[in-house]
Amino acid sequence: MKKNTSRRKFIATSIQAGITAGVLSTIPKGLMAFGTHDDHPTFKQSTLPYSYQALEPVIDAMTMEIHYTKHAAAYTKNLNDAAAVELKGKDISLENLFTNISGYSAKMRNNGGGHYNHELFWKSMQAPGTALHDGALKNAINKTFTDYDNFKIKMTEAAMTRFGSGWAWLYLDEKKALQIGSTPNQDNPLMDVSPIKGMPLLGLDVWEHAYYLKYQNRRAEYVSNWFNLVNWKFVEERLEKNS
Numbered sequence: 001m002k003k004n005t006s007r008r009k010f011i012a013t014s015i016q017a018g019i020t021a022g023v024l025s026t027i028p029k030g031l032m033a034f035g036t037h038d039d040h041p042t043f044k045q046s047t048l049p050y051s052y053q054a055l056e057p058v059i060d061a062m063t064m065e066i067h068y069t070k071h072a073a074a075y076t077k078n079l080n081d082a083a084a085v086e087l088k089g090k091d092i093s094l095e096n097l098f099t100n101i102s103g104y105s106a107k108m109r110n111n112g113g114g115h116y117n118h119e120l121f122w123k124s125m126q127a128p129g130t131a132l133h134d135g136a137l138k139n140a141i142n143k144t145f146t147d148y149d150n151f152k153i154k155m156t157e158a159a160m161t162r163f164g165s166g167w168a169w170l171y172l173d174e175k176k177a178l179q180i181g182s183t184p185n186q187d188n189p190l191m192d193v194s195p196i197k198g199m200p201l202l203g204l205d206v207w208e209h210a211y212y213l214k215y216q217n218r219r220a221e222y223v224s225n226w227f228n229l230v231n232w233k234f235v236e237e238r239l240e241k242n243s
């Protein structure tokens, strides 16, 4: 697919330049100026694990569709544009890149974070109604925050005190302890620029684009309802993988 696309682009550009298709077929592949996007990491949105309607009534279908196909898609596209310039010849994961994100452009920081954070966000939700079950995650939450209700209060506080756009996080700090905090814009705890550092387990998007159509300015109501969407099994798997 990728090769065909770059060849089509090459042909189109070459025809514009007045080169005939006959000449084209004699040019060795290695000399083609196009297809440099094969030399840098590329990023793809994963398919949503549910329909746009699946999270109703907590998050409406229209919000999900716009959020996934417009906002999140734009982060992924812009990340790929930044990668084409800044990651040429590099084979690096986003998680590794974030540890030195201060060495890259604001475009890389904002869109790399935007892509990563949303990929995590989609996977950490499911149709409403599944409570936190007994197991490793519940034990860790109880140990750190006394109980689930207190965890919810702390996470809500992080979401509500984040001024403007950003994310609230449940994350594992460098000592593998559970922590709650928040970051502005599309930053996350993996970034060297972040004041809170560690591995994100669960992220809550508090950008207005995540809730405005249904909740308008009522962030508190969105946050409170959002807890009913959390895919605790997914969060527990991340905890176990990173402990």
Ligand code: MN3
Pocket: 067, 071, 118, 205, 207, 209, 210
């Ligand atoms: Mn968002």
